[in-house]
Amino acid sequence: MEGFIIALFVCMVLALISKYLSIPAIPFYILAGIVLGKAGLGVVQSDEISQFFSEIGLLFLLFFMGLELRLDRMLADPSKLLISGLIGLVVDMGIGFTAAYLLGFPLIEAFIIGVAFYITSTAIVLTSLIENRKLMMKEAELIIWLEVFEDIVLIVIIALLSSADKDLLYFFLKIVLALGVMYLIAHHGREFLVSILDRDDETPILFTFAAVLTTAALAILFGIPDTLMVIALGAALATTDPDAFEQHARPFKDVFLVMFFVFFGVTIDFASGVDLYAIAILCILAVFSKLISGMLIGLTIYGSALSGLEIWANTISRGEFSIAIAVLYGSAVVGTVIAALVIVTTLVGSFMARYSTSMRRGIVSHNRRKALVRRPHNSGR
Amino acid sequence: MSDMALRSKNLPGIGTKYEFKTDKGDTVAIFFTTTGVIQMYTLQKGCKTPSAAEMTPGEARRLGNILTGAIIEADQESVEIAFSALADLRVTIHTFYIPEAIIGKTIEDLQIRAKTGATVVAVSRHDHNIINPAPSFVFEVGDAVLVIGESDQINKFESEIMVE
Structure with a gap:
């Protein structure tokens, strides 16, 4: 318990520092976990309490993702999104998977690493678009919708990974049944739900918390993945009053998700037989795979390499979802790889996102100067 | 007034975007973000990079008052x-x-x-x-x-x- 409180206190200080420097806090939380935990000082141990809190953090992360999945307001031109989404999926997951497999990871672990390569951190990407005042650039909207695309891919991946070694027909039948029940409740209980959310006492927040935990518990009872069901709950409740649910779920998400990151760091163990050389290669590739996919998207959609560069600069950071996949399905070794991946990409990503505008300007003026040097007579003087 | 097309859009995880082009070809975009801040971008015709201002809701209302012409003196509204x-x-x-x-x-x-x-x-x-x-x-x-x-x-x- 003392360890838990130490971790909480350290996180508070780190949150302040990261806000002050306006760098994403996720890498700091993981590093704090690594320093305090198994791989470092060993002051903080993962126990039942911390595991419970981490689990709630993960559930609320996924619940939030579900709340944001409002498919009724999809992009006006979905074909652009589909093309760029598929480019990202094939290129990033392909590079991650192939590299991990060639470095000697077993097939399933290489696949997990591929997923972690592909899925960017929605929280970091969106916050950095706002903080770096890039919302008006033409690539911004596509980047925002790509995050939604990745969420949908993630749901499919979770469904696939959790369906392994199960009776497929029975398994998916149960899921469809659960989804049906959830939508019926959200649809017919709409007025009741809204009346609860409108109250200004403790009931809305209590209801939100209970709804998420009850759904998870019921899912486990019926042998279907609680992660999927919590996302579905979010998506179902998003048809009632998503803003109210977000407001009431936010405190839980904020606190427990931090615990989730820290205790992910705490459980990292460098003695679990990881090759530092392999980790370094994968981290570098993670930065470059997004460069390749970003360039391809920029050239296909906007016909411009500069657009590609901008998309790359803003989508380097991997974060919460990569870690979630590592925690849910990865081995200790995969966890270590993904921890390093998240730390490196978030730091590189926040730097690139901040300076991409000046980088673009530098490239443009450099090209112009080169053009002038090459054809001095055409410059009009 | 009617020919100045004001477009509004919901962006998941970001908030609401309002954008319109002025008669002279400049573009103004305003984002009400989910974090509570309001960002206003202006892009001059022919320019590539917009300039941005970030405001609190109070500051945005103040700006709104100025733009509607209701303000009399700078510190008195x-x-x-x-x-x-x-x-x-x-x-x-x-x-x-x-x-x-x-x-x-x-x-x-x-x-x-x-x-x-x-x-x-x-x-x-x-x-x-x-x-x-x-x-x-x-x-x-x-x-x-x-x-x-x-x-x-x-x-x-x-x-x-x-x-x-």
């Missing part, structure tokens, strides 16, 4: 509201920073209602607001008052009370 259903009733709401001369006096001492017809409906003091101050309310240094009345009454208030 005034809004005139017309109620068309009530025989075109026009009410002006105006803020004033109180001058040194009336510090220590009460609303009753100053006979504000009797002399001007305007009413002090709120006083802002050290970041908190006193709504409907009593006649015995004593003005202090740094108070800002919100006065309501017809525009003549507000002018009278300004010329008779604020200079005393």
Whole structure:
């Protein structure tokens, strides 16, 4: 318990520092976990309490993702999104998977690493678009919708990974049944739900918390993945009053998700037989795979390499979802790889996102100067 | 007015975007983000990089007041509201920073209602607001008052009370 409180206190200080420097806090939380935990000082141990809190953090992360999945307001031109989404999926997951497999990871672990390569951190990407005042650039909207695309891919991946070694027909039948029940409740209980959310006492927040935990518990009872069901709950409740649910779920998400990151760091163990050389290669590739996919998207959609560069600069950071996949399905070794991946990409990503505008300007003026040097007579003087 | 197309869009995880092009070809975009801040981008015609300003909701409202032309002086704001259903009733709401001369006096001492017809409906003091101050309310240094009345009454208030 003392360890838990130490971790909480350290996180508070780190949150302040990261806000002050306006760098994403996720890498700091993981590093704090690594320093305090198994791989470092060993002051903080993962126990039942911390595991419970981490689990709630993960559930609320996924619940939030579900709340944001409002498919009724999809992009006006979905074909652009589909093309760029598929480019990202094939290129990033392909590079991650192939590299991990060639470095000697077993097939399933290489696949997990591929997923972690592909899925960017929605929280970091969106916050950095706002903080770096890039919302008006033409690539911004596509980047925002790509995050939604990745969420949908993630749901499919979770469904696939959790369906392994199960009776497929029975398994998916149960899921469809659960989804049906959830939508019926959200649809017919709409007025009741809204009346609860409108109250200004403790009931809305209590209801939100209970709804998420009850759904998870019921899912486990019926042998279907609680992660999927919590996302579905979010998506179902998003048809009632998503803003109210977000407001009431936010405190839980904020606190427990931090615990989730820290205790992910705490459980990292460098003695679990990881090759530092392999980790370094994968981290570098993670930065470059997004460069390749970003360039391809920029050239296909906007016909411009500069657009590609901008998309790359803003989508380097991997974060919460990569870690979630590592925690849910990865081995200790995969966890270590993904921890390093998240730390490196978030730091590189926040730097690139901040300076991409000046980088673009530098490239443009450099090209112009080169053009002038090459054809001095055409410059009009 | 109608040909200036104002487009609004919901962006998941970001908020609401409003964008319009002016007659001269400049673009203005405003984002109400889920984090609570409001960002305004302006892009001059022919320019590639927009410039941006980030505002709190309070600052955005202030900007809105300036743009609607309701503001009179930089540090004093005034809004005139017309109620068309009530025989075109026009009410002006105006803020004033109180001058040194009336510090220590009460609303009753100053006979504000009797002399001007305007009413002090709120006083802002050290970041908190006193709504409907009593006649015995004593003005202090740094108070800002919100006065309501017809525009003549507000002018009278300004010329008779604020200079005393």
